[in-house]
Amino acid sequence: MWDDGPMRFDVHVEVRLRDGVADPQGATIERSLPALGFDGVTGVRVGKSMRFTLEAADEAAARSEVSDMCARFLTNPVIEDADIHIGAVAPA
Amino acid sequence: MSTRVGVVLFPGSNCELDVIEAVCSLGAEGEILWHGDATTNGVDAVVVPGGFAHGDYLRPGAIARFSPVMEAVAEHARSGGPVVGICNGFQVLTEAGMLPGALQKNRGLKFVCSTSRLRVESTDSVLTSQLSVGDELVVPINHFEGNFTCSPETLAELTGDDRVVLRYIDNPNGSVDDIAGICSEDRNVVGLMPHPERATSELLGSSDGRGLLQSMLVAAGAATVA
Numbered sequence: 001m002w003d004d005g006p007m008r009f010d011v012h013v014e015v016r017l018r019d020g021v022a023d024p025q026g027a028t029i030e031r032s033l034p035a036l037g038f039d040g041v042t043g044v045r046v047g048k049s050m051r052f053t054l055e056a057a058d059e060a061a062a063r064s065e066v067s068d069m070c071a072r073f074l075t076n077p078v079i080e081d082a083d084i085h086i087g088a089v090a091p092a
Numbered sequence: 093m094s095t096r097v098g099v100v101l102f103p104g105s106n107c108e109l110d111v112i113e114a115v116c117s118l119g120a121e122g123e124i125l126w127h128g129d130a131t132t133n134g135v136d137a138v139v140v141p142g143g144f145a146h147g148d149y150l151r152p153g154a155i156a157r158f159s160p161v162m163e164a165v166a167e168h169a170r171s172g173g174p175v176v177g178i179c180n181g182f183q184v185l186t187e188a189g190m191l192p193g194a195l196q197k198n199r200g201l202k203f204v205c206s207t208s209r210l211r212v213e214s215t216d217s218v219l220t221s222q223l224s225v226g227d228e229l230v231v232p233i234n235h236f237e238g239n240f241t242c243s244p245e246t247l248a249e250l251t252g253d254d255r256v257v258l259r260y261i262d263n264p265n266g267s268v269d270d271i272a273g274i275c276s277e278d279r280n281v282v283g284l285m286p287h288p289e290r291a292t293s294e295l296l297g298s299s300d301g302r303g304l305l306q307s308m309l310v311a312a313g314a315a316t317v318a
Contacts, residue, residue, distance in 0.1 A: 022196075024198070024199060024201040025201060073150075076151055076154070076187065078192075078241070078243070079194045
């Protein structure tokens with residue numbers, strides 16, 4: 001019954017450094033963990049997490065808009081990538 | 093009529109008065125360009141100074157590039173006028189797409205506040221025209237995100253086109269290829285992490301910044317004798 005109306009989407013953007021870009025924060029955390037007895041941890045990468053809601057016609061439209069936000073503002077494409085997670089919340 | 097240098101002031105900038113003081117000591121006039129005004133007021137050169145524009149929220153320079161003044165700064169650059177970004181100003185210019193690459197956290201996660209030794213690598217830029225290739229300069233640095241990085245293709249372009257204008261002699265932050273400063277394709281936009289405005293008198297430990305700022309004033313079209 002609300003098929004044609006806009007939907008509100010729950011968006012989670014995870015910003016992370018591109019593969020190959022040095023991550024001194026991650027490396028420092030990795031080196032510190034054994035001091036607390038946490039052995040065997042490798043590959044620590046530190047990023048940012050952003051959550052918001054977005055009104056869009058459908059999930060594809062929401063994803064395309066968030067991709068654009070990432071490319072133009074939320075990430076610096078020279079050094080960062082983003083994973084975009086989208087879930088429907090409710091009809092707007 | 094003396095050369096007019098406009099210094100952009102964002103909320104969080106903190107080196108704008110140092111730059112004005114420095115250019116005045118070289119015989120130019122300095123004035124503040126408020127970030128919210130979409131104009132450069134007809135100045136001859138623009139400096140984007142150091143500090144923490146908009147609190148460095150999201151990333152250094154990420155918000156600053158949306159300030160109304162930035163379109164006017166880009167227009168000033170397109171018409172050939174000198175634009176120099178120092179420290180946070182360099183970060184702003186890369187985020188604004190006026191210079192390539194990006195500045196990430198220093199290698200070793202250390203905020204670096206020290207004196208750096210630089211080597212002039214190119215004199216074909218608005219910040220180095222009055223110097224000689226191979227000149228060694230002593231200029232302070234003061235940053236957390238000064239580790240210049242770019243894609244291998246961009247690096248090849250920068251080195252191939254002689255656009256690396258300054259290199260560190262002892263790399264303090266992990267910058268690729270020891271890069272301390274670069275220029276745009278048209279050579280009138282320069283970004284550098286070191287602070288020439290803090291090296292304008294022997295009383296401050298070095299006056300090597302004067303040659304850099306003097307070059308900018310010469311490029312601005314009204315050379316003054318220091």
